[in-house]
Amino acid sequence: MRCCSRQGLRVLALLVGMAALVACASSGGGARAVEKAGDIARFKSLSIQTSVKKALKLTTADQERIIQLVQERIRARNAGRFANVGAAPDDPAALQVKIGFTRYEEGSGLARFMLMGLGQIRIDADVVLVDPATQAVLGTYLATKAVAWGGISGGATTIRDVETGFADAVADIVLGEAD
Numbered sequence: 001m002r003c004c005s006r007q008g009l010r011v012l013a014l015l016v017g018m019a020a021l022v023a024c025a026s027s028g029g030g031a032r033a034v035e036k037a038g039d040i041a042r043f044k045s046l047s048i049q050t051s052v053k054k055a056l057k058l059t060t061a062d063q064e065r066i067i068q069l070v071q072e073r074i075r076a077r078n079a080g081r082f083a084n085v086g087a088a089p090d091d092p093a094a095l096q097v098k099i100g101f102t103r104y105e106e107g108s109g110l111a112r113f114m115l116m117g118l119g120q121i122r123i124d125a126d127v128v129l130v131d132p133a134t135q136a137v138l139g140t141y142l143a144t145k146a147v148a149w150g151g152i153s154g155g156a157t158t159i160r161d162v163e164t165g166f167a168d169a170v171a172d173i174v175l176g177e178a179d
Helices: 003-025 062-075 109-114 151-156 159-174
Strands: 030-035 045-052 093-105 122-129 136-145
Touching: 003 030, 030 159, 045 062, 062 093, 093 159, 122 159, 136 159
Parallel strands: 045 093
Antiparallel strands: 030 136, 093 122, 122 136
16 A cells, blocks of 8 residues: 555656646746837837748748737736737837747757757747837847757647747736846
């Protein structure tokens, strides 16, 4: 009986550990100010655009999915902040958020499964807040999210799992919660 209890505890510890690792994939990414934004509270609308370094394998559909995730995270965290979270890029009253992807690596699920630290998934971008009326840069940030842990959870994690954490990092910037 005592042996089974220890084995049960080991299984429970393994399951709790795996659950914690899965949560890490979608947990918030990091956002660091290069130049902190000034007063952006006056903007009641938000427009998000993306651009990609030529060498990256990031499709238009991928970019649209990430924009949708960022919009969803902003609405979920502060529904009343913006009256319109999907304003057109030419809206003169909307804060423009320009996400310039500098890294988008899907990594290798097999490598992550085999050994922690290999096959890393990583998303990096420069995020620039712009006043559409003057085209003045209001703030510049670096947003990032990476996952490289191993085992079953590492092997099963995909870039889409990591995109949610990246979207949270961008939401931190827009909502004024970034470092």
